[in-house]
Amino acid sequence: xxxxxxxxxxxxxxxxxxxxxxxxxxxxxxxxxxxxxxxxxxxxxxxxxxxxxxxxxxxxxxxxxx
Amino acid sequence: xxxxxxxxxxxxxxxxxxxxxxxxxxxxxxxxxxxxxxxxxxxxxxxxxxxxxxxxxxxxxxxxxxxxxxxxxxxxxxxxxxxxxxxxxxxxxxxxxxxxxxxxxxxxxxxxxxxxxxxxxxxxxxxxxxxxxxxxxxxxxxxxxxxxxxxxxxxxxxxxxxxxxxxxxxxxxxxxxxxxxxxxxxxxxxxxxxxxxxxxxxxxxxxxx
Numbered sequence: 001x002x003x004x005x006x007x008x009x010x011x012x013x014x015x016x017x018x019x020x021x022x023x024x025x026x027x028x029x030x031x032x033x034x035x036x037x038x039x040x041x042x043x044x045x046x047x048x049x050x051x052x053x054x055x056x057x058x059x060x061x062x063x064x065x066x
Numbered sequence: 067x068x069x070x071x072x073x074x075x076x077x078x079x080x081x082x083x084x085x086x087x088x089x090x091x092x093x094x095x096x097x098x099x100x101x102x103x104x105x106x107x108x109x110x111x112x113x114x115x116x117x118x119x120x121x122x123x124x125x126x127x128x129x130x131x132x133x134x135x136x137x138x139x140x141x142x143x144x145x146x147x148x149x150x151x152x153x154x155x156x157x158x159x160x161x162x163x164x165x166x167x168x169x170x171x172x173x174x175x176x177x178x179x180x181x182x183x184x185x186x187x188x189x190x191x192x193x194x195x196x197x198x199x200x201x202x203x204x205x206x207x208x209x210x211x212x213x214x215x216x217x218x219x220x221x222x223x224x225x226x227x228x229x230x231x232x233x234x235x236x237x238x239x240x241x242x243x244x245x246x247x248x249x250x251x252x253x254x255x256x257x258x259x260x261x262x263x264x265x266x267x268x269x270x271x272x273x274x275x
Contacts, residue, residue: 031185
């Protein structure tokens with residue numbers, strides 16, 4: 001009977017250990033997702049800036065032709 | 067017999083418990099090693115490219131200094147050519163460097179950081195980068211706004227001058243049409259920039275929310 005308790009205890013420890021690992025992984029994935037989103041926003045800002053620069057260049061050309 | 071089975075089961079479970087963290091650690095270690103290797107490859111490539119660019123630049127400088135006294139008459143022309151070549155070589159040198167660093171520098175200083183800490187650092191870096199890009203965009207918007215104001219004044223002046231010239235019959239109809247077309251084109255470009263600046267401001271607001 002005592003051995004059954006021991007087995008149950010060990011199994012509980014095993015599952016507790018695995019559970020903790022997966023929650024940590026989840027947290028890491030969440031952080032990674034957050035970072036990816038921030039990167040995409042930064043990229044969008046950069047593209048918009050480049051787009052504006054191009055338009056300004058075209059405007060300058062048009063103004064110089066006047 | 068039953069006791070033996072229990073013993074065996076217990077031993078198996080203990081073994082599993084012992085192995086489990088090792089497997090996790092190994093997978094983490096594997097990822098860390100991979101990142102480290104990639105980092106080293108990128109650094110090596112960068113160094114190579116820098117050295118190549120530097121030697122090319124030195125070569126060009128040497129060529130210029132050698133060519134100058136011998137061809138004094140055509141010095142201006144030669145300088146131009148050599149400068150072009152230097153720029154080209156520099157660009158060539160820069161491009162692979164850019165390519166080498168294409169995969170971002172995330173994890174560059176990973177060092178002893180473990181999964182969660184690395185994730186936190188990576189997120190902090192991404193946030194910082196986003197803020198920097200936002201500031202740059204805002205700066206560009208402000209600068210462009212100033213240019214827009216100047217352009218508006220220039221277009222207005224050009225239009226007034228054109229109308230006066232037409233009234234005073236200083237220009238032909240064909241010239242008038244041609245200049246009017248140019249003014250219209252400039253106005254179109256002006257509107258395009260205005261629209262883009264407006265969208266960019268809205269974009270900043272939306273992304274900040």
